[in-house]
Amino acid sequence: MRSIYPTFRYPDAHAAMEWLCRAFGFRVHEVHEGPDGSVAHAELIFDDGMIMVGTGRGAQSRPADDDYAVYVAVDDLDVHHERARAAGAEIVRAPFDTDYGSRDYAARDPAGRVWSFGTYRP
Template sequence: MRTIYPIFRYPDPHAAIDWLRSAFGFEAHAVHEAPDGSVAHAELVLDTGMIMLGGRAAEAPRPADDGWSVYVAVPDVDAHCARARAAGAEIIREPYDTDYGSRDYSARDLAGNVWAFGTYRP
């Protein structure tokens, strides 16, 4: 059972859902719309992981590069990176091999959130 659910805010949650599906391979688990058609709350899944997302004001500042990101385990880092790049993700660290046997890369999504992907599964 999951116990941690990272939450992301996007100026256009509908576009973010489409982009996260295209770029990173997420699937929509639930999308709850407000009466005006905006996304009130959404849940996306990738393998056994889940994130939640909703809206934020377009003028809100882009997330800072403060050393944090969300790590997502994927089976093929190079293919995943190529998919993300093709969908317009900003690759901020190209695929590389770690000292502990993982292959990783990092990307920034359309709202500036930093994501790390790799083969490491603790």
């Protein structure tokens, strides 16, 4: 059972969800739209993890390249990296090996948020 749910707001949540699925491999679990067609609440799944997404108001500030708000564990880092790159993700840190045995990379989503991916599973 999950107990932590990162939540993201995007000016165009429908486009962001499509991109997150195409680039990072998420799957849409559930979407609830508001009366105006915006995303009031959505859930995206990756393996046994979940994030929540919704339509935000206004522009978001662009985080620093090393300010990883989200870390997602993946089985094959290099395949995942290539998928994200092919989908147009801005790779802000190319794949690298850590001293604790993980292989990691970082990419920016269309709203400017940096996501960190790696093989480390605590």
